[in-house]
Amino acid sequence: MTFTQLEIFALVAELRGFTAAAMRLGVSQSAVSHAIKSLEQELGVQLIERQGATADVTELGKRLLVRAREILGLAESMRQEVAAASGLNKGLLRIGSFGPTSSLKLIPAILDVFQKRYPGIEVRIDEGTDDDTLQWILDRRVDIGFIQQPDDRFDTVDLVEDQMVALLPAGHQLAAKKSVSAHDLAHEPFIMPDAGCSTLIEPLFAAQGLCPQVRYRMSQVLTVLGMVGRGDGVSGMAELALPVNLASSHPNIAVRPFSPPVRRRVGLALRNLAQASPAAKAFVEVARKVKL
Template identity: 70%
Template sequence: MTFTQLEIFVMVAEMRGFTAAALRLGISQSAVSHAIKSLEGELDAQLVEREQAAVTVTELGQRLLLRAREILGLAEAMRQDAAVARGLHRGLLRIGSFGPTASLKLLPAILQAYRQRYPGVEVQIDEGPDAAVLQWVADRRVDVGFAVLPDDRFDTVPLVEDQLSALIPRDHALAGRDAITLAELGEHPFIMPEAGCSALIEPLFAAAGLAPQVRYRMSQMVTVLHLVENGDGITVLPELALPHGLAQTHPRIVVRPLRPVVRRRVGLILRNLGRASPAAQAFADIARDVAGTSPRTA
């Protein structure tokens, strides 16, 4: 068993195909097929099922995939430790990011500071819904991820805090209020933003013994804003999820705080901050400095 075989196995699982994995790795498809076949022969187990449209990982393969990522992660950490000892900073950092909050509001400034200090580290960013980022960290697909805190399953580095706000059409009956209660929101057609926000919003209503009148469930921010602007409903979103210049780009939308105020914390999650690679630990330190907060381990 070699590191190369494990790297190919992981890539085939992530890309769900031999051809896509070969293109990503810059090798031939036959080399990918040979590596998988050799690894399966050595383990005496089927790792993937070869189908016409795509490759799927077997149940045993899924368990061994976690081991493979762990082995490769430890190997990468060893390489980075050796590079740091030589006065070099090399390696790969894999980051999981979600939505406008992380990808647009937090990540750019952190990456700028990180690249200035560690230009030799290759950074790979995977973007997806909040739940996907959590799973990527748990599965070791990424080294560090952005997430809504707290989350006791991981070590965490709190970065920022914002609050949930109601978005109302300017000519709506609630638009003149200084703040809006959940009970008031529940009296009007509601647009439920998916991709993580619903996991924050729905429990709020449930805890208050209320149920929003959900008219639409939408995963794309641009569509949610368009529907609110058209008067098709009202919604609730975290402040950091709102686009820059909302008042200029969507002048028919007003933003009002909730009463009582509902706050949200966003930060980084890692499986084990103390055992993370030097590249991941450096990213956490720089993110904390950029955000002006201190780290906390779960």
């Protein structure tokens, strides 16, 4: 068993394809297939199932994939420990990000400082939902992830706090109010954003014995904004998830805070901060000091 075989296994699993993995690595597809076959023969199990052009990890393969990523992570940490002795001038940092809050607001500000301080560190960012990011951390696909706090399964670092706000068509009767409650929105057609915000919105209604009248579920913020602006319904979203230029780009949307206020904390999560790689620890230190 070699590091190269484990790296190829992890990449095929991530990209769900032999061809995509070969292109990423700059090698032939036959070389990727040979590495996987050799690893499977050595372990005596099937790791990958081919479904046409798609490659899916078997159930046992999923468990072994976590171990493979753990081994690769330890090897990367060793390389970074050596590099850190001379200034942490090379290495790899894998980051998980959810939604516009982290991808558009937090990561650019932190990376601006981090890359200037550690230009030799390669940064790879996987983007998905909040649940995706949590699973990637558990599966060791990423070293560190932006999540909605708290989560007792991880070591976490608070970064910012914002509030949930209601999104209303500008001409809606509720737009005349300074704030809105779950009762105000309970009978309105609701457009539910699925990228993390629903885990805060649904309990807001449930706490008062209510249930939002969900007409649509959307994963993209701009789609939600477009539908609210057309008058298709109302919605709720974290303030940091909204575009900075919302007032000018969507003048037909009114934003109102919830009453009572609903706060949200966003931060970083790692499996174990004390055992994190030097690059991950450096990223945490930079993130703590950057004004967000």
